[in-house]
Amino acid sequence: MISVKNVSYTYMKGTPFEKTALENISFDVAESEVLAIAGHTGSGKSTMIQIMAGLINLQSGSVEIDGLSVADKRIRRLVGIVFQYPEQQLFEETVELDIGFAPKNFGLSYIEISARVEEAMRQVGLPNDLKKVSPFELSGGQKRRVAIAGILALKPKYLILDEPTAGLDPLAKENLLKEIFGAVKKSGVTIILVSHNMEDIARFANRVIVLAQGKILFNGTPRELFAQDKILARAGLEPPPINQLLRKLNINEQALTLDEAEKIILKNLNKKACRL
Amino acid sequence: MIRAENLRYVYKSSSGDKVALDDINFSIDDGEFVAIIGTNGSGKSTLAKQFNALLIPTDGKIFIDGLDTSDEKNLWHVREKVGMVFQNPDSEIVAAIVEDDVAFGLENLGIEPDKIRERVDLALDSVNMSDYKKFAPSKLSGGQKQRIAIAGVIAMNTKIIVFDEPTAMLDPMGRREILSLVKKLHTQGKTIIYITHFMEEATAAQRVFVMEGGRIILDETPREIFTNVKEMRRLGFDAPVAVELAERLRKKFKLPPKILTADELAEALK
Numbered sequence: 001m002i003s004v005k006n007v008s009y010t011y012m013k014g015t016p017f018e019k020t021a022l023e024n025i026s027f028d029v030a031e032s033e034v035l036a037i038a039g040h041t042g043s044g045k046s047t048m049i050q051i052m053a054g055l056i057n058l059q060s061g062s063v064e065i066d067g068l069s070v071a072d073k074r075i076r077r078l079v080g081i082v083f084q085y086p087e088q089q090l091f092e093e094t095v096e097l098d099i100g101f102a103p104k105n106f107g108l109s110y111i112e113i114s115a116r117v118e119e120a121m122r123q124v125g126l127p128n129d130l131k132k133v134s135p136f137e138l139s140g141g142q143k144r145r146v147a148i149a150g151i152l153a154l155k156p157k158y159l160i161l162d163e164p165t166a167g168l169d170p171l172a173k174e175n176l177l178k179e180i181f182g183a184v185k186k187s188g189v190t191i192i193l194v195s196h197n198m199e200d201i202a203r204f205a206n207r208v209i210v211l212a213q214g215k216i217l218f219n220g221t222p223r224e225l226f227a228q229d230k231i232l233a234r235a236g237l238e239p240p241p242i243n244q245l246l247r248k249l250n251i252n253e254q255a256l257t258l259d260e261a262e263k264i265i266l267k268n269l270n271k272k273a274c275r276l
Numbered sequence: 277m278i279r280a281e282n283l284r285y286v287y288k289s290s291s292g293d294k295v296a297l298d299d300i301n302f303s304i305d306d307g308e309f310v311a312i313i314g315t316n317g318s319g320k321s322t323l324a325k326q327f328n329a330l331l332i333p334t335d336g337k338i339f340i341d342g343l344d345t346s347d348e349k350n351l352w353h354v355r356e357k358v359g360m361v362f363q364n365p366d367s368e369i370v371a372a373i374v375e376d377d378v379a380f381g382l383e384n385l386g387i388e389p390d391k392i393r394e395r396v397d398l399a400l401d402s403v404n405m406s407d408y409k410k411f412a413p414s415k416l417s418g419g420q421k422q423r424i425a426i427a428g429v430i431a432m433n434t435k436i437i438v439f440d441e442p443t444a445m446l447d448p449m450g451r452r453e454i455l456s457l458v459k460k461l462h463t464q465g466k467t468i469i470y471i472t473h474f475m476e477e478a479t480a481a482q483r484v485f486v487m488e489g490g491r492i493i494l495d496e497t498p499r500e501i502f503t504n505v506k507e508m509r510r511l512g513f514d515a516p517v518a519v520e521l522a523e524r525l526r527k528k529f530k531l532p533p534k535i536l537t538a539d540e541l542a543e544a545l546k
Contacts, residue, residue, distance in 0.1 A: 040447040041417045140316045167363070167444045169315040169473050171512030196447045236449040241476070241517040245538040249545060258517070262524045269529070269545065 002029040007061035021047040039211035040236035053081040080156030086147035096131040120149035141172035198240040278304040282336035296322040311478035314487030328358035359429035363441040365421035375409040399431035419450025436467040503534040
């Protein structure tokens with residue numbers, strides 16, 4: 001479990017450029033859940049995940065990961081973080097070397113590394129014959145898979161993904177999401193998804209935290225969130241298209257899928273027909 | 277007017293040639309708003325770069341108001357007519373102060389300082405960023421930076437503006453800002469070429485090109501394209517939610533054909 005308690009963070013403290021990024025943030029992440037963190041640019045999302053991964057030092061409050069303080073170097077083996085546009089970090093000559101780079105630095109044996117590389121490639125849906133190919137010859141979607149596999153090869157218990165599908169075309173995006181929330185999720189990894197795409201949150205997250213100006217505005221299920229227009233507006237977000245459409249039809253219920261929306265519309269239209 | 281004739285573009289490299297564009301033919305009238313959609317690698321960005329001669333066709337021609345982009349004499353005239361806005365605002369911004377950045381292109385043209393002042397102020401005003409003219413671009417949000425990049429193009433006063441996925445890196449608020457700005461530029465008479473992965477954005481255009489494997493395979497109105505659910509699925513695109521739901525509800529209700537937006541669906545179900 002990850003437990004975040006009363007965390008505040010200020011950039012450039014004590015200078016005229018002082019800027020508060022987080023203010024008294026507390027929440028927990030349970031094992032095997034998919035927690036989404038939503039909020040617009042500047043809401044504090046990135047600061048929060050960097051603190052959770054131990055990349056920024058705590059100023060106040062506490063973050064514990066499986067009972068270890070986030071300042072403890074051992075948490076680096078528990079928490080994996082995939083940044084935005086992670087393919088910009090690819091550098092090795094072959095896909096295999098790139099994915100195996102971090103496990104190598106952890107001092108694992110050659111056999112163990114190659115087993116982990118193969119498993120990570122399988123999880124993100126990269127065919128095995130790409131192993132010896134240069135990552136720079138791959139398509140955008142494949143490059144991103146290599147970058148994500150590089151983190152999965154560390155076998156993190158907690159995986160933080162910062163906008164994993166930004167910039168991908170709809171098909172590549174759909175395939176990547178299916179792999180992350182299929183094979184990766186099945187391997188028991190707890191996923192923290194940073195996103196402002198409400199459709200993705202509706203489909204995949206068990207729970208969502210909304211940040212605005214460094215504070216938590218909401219902590220609950222996506223379904224509960226989509227009914228909260230005021231909170232969404234304050235956070236600079238909007239409900240998914242399905243929920244916007246239901247509202248236009250004057251239906252005050254929330255749907256997470258098209259099937260659900262269809263049922264809700266039929267139910268409401270039948271009610272109307274009865275009254276007539 | 278923009279006219280492409282049998283345009284073909286090949287990326288040449290030691291590991292083999294790659295045909296990025298093939299058999300491209302179209303003409304776009306002044307003041308039109310054209311969206312271009314297609315998967316990664318379908319040739320959209322390569323096509324975008326043909327409009328202002330960043331790339332020159334390997335075969336065939338593209339004409340901007342009759343000017344052949346492959347004729348070196350025309351290069352500067354073509355670029356006076358066509359402005360470009362790219363995906364990542366961070367790689368477009370060159371100056372340390374917002375107004376200097378907007379003035380950059382004008383300074384390079386050797387325009388009088390008074391005139392530059394006037395055009396920069398006007399451009400910043402039209403993107404609602406006048407309050408930020410003395411700011412450092414690095415202090416701005418993604419949407420604000422992209423507005424600065426657009427102001428730079430507006431200041432150049434080109435009649436055609438090509439946008440290559442300008443909202444891909446922005447949050448929902450930033451996306452809304454940019455799309456409404458693009459619509460405004462269109463109503464002011466600019467010709468807009470708008471590349472996007474977001475189908476909702478493409479529905480704002482008058483005409484949509486769908487690209488696949490380096491070719492334009494469809495050239496129709498957004499309504500024709502997005503209500504063709506089967507073809508959208510084949511291409512790997514999601515049809516807009518209103519289109520999908522209308523198709524499902526059609527099994528139980530009589531609905532008019534080709535419903536595209538949520539408002540239209542709500543109206544039909546009333």
